[in-house]
Amino acid sequence: MNIKKKINSINFKTLSYLIIFSITILFVFWLFQIFFINIFYEKYQIDTMYELSNTIYNTSSKELNTTLENIVYNNNVCIEFVTENGEVYEYNTKGFGCLLGRNNSNIDEYKVKLYNSDEDMKAVKLVNPDYKSEALLYGIRQSNGYVYIFTMLEDINATSIILKNQLIYIMFIALLFAVLIAFFLSKRITKPIEEITDKSKKLADGDYSVIFERNGITEIDDLADTLNYLESEISKTDEFRRDLMANVSHDLKTPLTMIKAYSEMIRDISYKNKKKREEHLDIIISETDRLNILVNDILTLSKLQANSEVLNYEEFDLNKEISNIVKHYDIIKETESYIITYNGCENALVYADRNKINQVIYNLINNAINYTGDDNTVNINLRDIGESYIFEVIDHGKGIDPEDIDYIWDKYYKKEKNHKRNVVGTGLGLSIVKNILTIHNFKFGVNSVKKHGSTFYFEIPKIKKCK
Numbered sequence: 001m002n003i004k005k006k007i008n009s010i011n012f013k014t015l016s017y018l019i020i021f022s023i024t025i026l027f028v029f030w031l032f033q034i035f036f037i038n039i040f041y042e043k044y045q046i047d048t049m050y051e052l053s054n055t056i057y058n059t060s061s062k063e064l065n066t067t068l069e070n071i072v073y074n075n076n077v078c079i080e081f082v083t084e085n086g087e088v089y090e091y092n093t094k095g096f097g098c099l100l101g102r103n104n105s106n107i108d109e110y111k112v113k114l115y116n117s118d119e120d121m122k123a124v125k126l127v128n129p130d131y132k133s134e135a136l137l138y139g140i141r142q143s144n145g146y147v148y149i150f151t152m153l154e155d156i157n158a159t160s161i162i163l164k165n166q167l168i169y170i171m172f173i174a175l176l177f178a179v180l181i182a183f184f185l186s187k188r189i190t191k192p193i194e195e196i197t198d199k200s201k202k203l204a205d206g207d208y209s210v211i212f213e214r215n216g217i218t219e220i221d222d223l224a225d226t227l228n229y230l231e232s233e234i235s236k237t238d239e240f241r242r243d244l245m246a247n248v249s250h251d252l253k254t255p256l257t258m259i260k261a262y263s264e265m266i267r268d269i270s271y272k273n274k275k276k277r278e279e280h281l282d283i284i285i286s287e288t289d290r291l292n293i294l295v296n297d298i299l300t301l302s303k304l305q306a307n308s309e310v311l312n313y314e315e316f317d318l319n320k321e322i323s324n325i326v327k328h329y330d331i332i333k334e335t336e337s338y339i340i341t342y343n344g345c346e347n348a349l350v351y352a353d354r355n356k357i358n359q360v361i362y363n364l365i366n367n368a369i370n371y372t373g374d375d376n377t378v379n380i381n382l383r384d385i386g387e388s389y390i391f392e393v394i395d396h397g398k399g400i401d402p403e404d405i406d407y408i409w410d411k412y413y414k415k416e417k418n419h420k421r422n423v424v425g426t427g428l429g430l431s432i433v434k435n436i437l438t439i440h441n442f443k444f445g446v447n448s449v450k451k452h453g454s455t456f457y458f459e460i461p462k463i464k465k466c467k
Contacts, residue, residue, distance in 0.1 A: 014186035022178030026171055042153040045136065048075060049151055053121050053138045061144045065089075068147070076151060083145040097128060097152045099135065107137075114139030115146055128152065192220050196227065203227070208235040252294065255287035262287075300359070300432055311353040311439065315463060318357070318389060319348040319382055325361050326380065329369075337376055338369060344382040348389050349463035356436045357460070361391065363429030364456050368395040373453060388459045396453040405446065409434040433458075 052071050059067045068079050072091040078098035079091040093101030100107070106129070114122055120141040128135045133154040140147040192215040199210040208231055212224035262280040270276035326342045333340055350357075368378040373396035381392040400408060409430050437444045437458050444458035 014189055015182055018182030018185055019179055022182060023175065026174055026178065030167060030171055038154050042134070045151050045153050049077070049123065049136055049138055049149065052077065052149060053123075053140050056140045056142070056147050056149065057121050059142075061142065064142065064144075064147075071149075078150050080148045080150075081142075081145055082148075097131060097135070098150055099128060099137075100148055100150050110137055111139070111148060114148070125153070189217065189220075192217065192224075196220070196223060200227065203231055203234070206238075208238070252291065255291040255294075258287040259284050259291075294428075298428065311356065313351055314354055315349060315351050316354045317348060318350045318391070318460065319344040319346055321354065321358055322361060322380065322382060322391070325358060325365070329365065332369065338372075339375070339377040340365075340369075340380065341378070342380040342382075344380075345384060345389075348382060348384075350389065350460050351463055352440055352442075352460060353436075356440070360433050360436050360458065363433050364391075364393040367429050367456065368393045368454075371395055371397040371454070373397045384462070385459070388461050390457055390459050392455055392457045394453065394455045399450040399452055400446065400448040400454055401450065405448065408446065 052075065055071070056064070056067065064081070068081060068089075068091050071077065072079055076095075078093045078095050078100050080093060080100040081089040081091070083089075090101045092098065106126070110124055110126055114124065114137065117139065121138070123136060123138045126135055126137060127133070131152075131154075133152060135150065135152050138149045140149065192213075196212055199212055202210050210231065212227040212231070214221040214224050262284050266277055266280050270280055322342060322344055326340060329338070329340050332338050365378065365380065372378055375396055377396055379392075379394040381390075381394070383390050383392070433444070433456075440460075442458050442460055444456075446454055446456045448454035
């Protein structure tokens with residue numbers, strides 16, 4: 001199992017691929033040097049000889065000697081020029097591998113064959129008996145004689161032969177260096193990945209102090225940045241989770257404590273006093289209702305975040321719904337001295353999930369009541385802004401710090417960690433608002449000025465303009 005895991009590791013695979021790549025490159029290099037070099041050299045020599053023969057054929061008799069000397073000087077060839085009078089001029093015939101200028105029956109036979117040819121320029125391939133390698137002999141007819149030009153078609157230069165023989169050693173040395181470089185590169189690439197893996201395991205175990213370091217490789221740096229961001233978000237989520245548990249526990253404990261306390265009071269003290277008993281029962285009912293609302297909000301939020309809620313779209317008058325909801329707060333206005341105003345417009349027809357939108361309106365008003373200023377005033381508006389209506393809830397509280405704006409939609413988010421009991425609602429309202437408006441794809445937000453209050457709003461497309 002360990003061997004299989006090691007073979008499948010990035011380190012092993014990277015090293016293997018780099019070594020295979022290096023061996024492939026060296027093999028191709030060796031192949032071209034040993035097997036294909038003669039093919040390329042022969043083609044080059046044939047093309048060169050053809051060009052040189054054309055040059056000689058098109059040279060005048062006066063300039064022929066100079067041309068032949070230049071050709072021999074600049075190219076690895078030897079030349080023999082036989083005049084009409086039988087005079088022989090040799091150029092570089094003592095050069096390495098040249099067969100011209102010798103008393104050799106084989107070369108003489110080829111020379112006679114070329115000379116007797118009807119063609120003005122003709123080439124023949126032959127074998128140099130000294131090196132058992134192919135050579136090329138060209139015959140070019142001139143106005144005052146005949147020119148033979150000879151070259152080897154294989155590179156028999158001593159330096160080239162030595163280099164070919166040494167290539168095997170060069171290959172082994174290059175392969176060794178390739179393996180060392182491949183090993184270094186594999187370590188360079190895989191080490192930061194292994195470190196990230198180890199730190200990721202610590203992060204999974206709840207250690208949020210780990211830091212994923214950059215190492216100069218773009219892709220790994222991007223991964224490290226992503227994991228650092230992930231760590232930050234997980235840390236925030238874990239903190240929110242702990243706060244949520246503490247706050248939910250607090251909100252569950254408070255009504256349960258009240259229910260228990262007043263139940264005991266009825267049992268032990270007020271069970272004979274009708275007036276007191278009814279007062280205590282009313283408190284028990286009120287706390288039970290609050291507990292029921294909290295549980296329902298938690299269930300609603302869970303469904304919304306799990307995308308299991310199905311929207312039931314219908315056409316309805318938003319103004320009428322808001323007016324009915326505002327009336328439900330009359331008890332708050334009377335008992336807590338709150339001032340709640342509503343400024344709307346008639347026949348504000350919209351198309352959405354009526355119950356979900358009502359839930360949004362309730363939660364926004366509850367939030368404003370909980371955080372309004374000393375004037376205890378909440379202003380509610382429904383305005384026509386063209387293609388949509390905008391619903392606004394305005395309080396005159398202490399406002400929200402700009403850096404906290406993005407977090408107020410989180411469950412139970414509070415800059416101050418000491419949780420206090422809401423006047424109305426459960427503390428999950430804004431998170432429910434965010435989820436409902438998001439699945440409706442409605443624009444929403446908050447405008448807040450420190451010490452001057454906040455305006456929460458959402459926009460909803462209209463069906464018919466206000467009158």
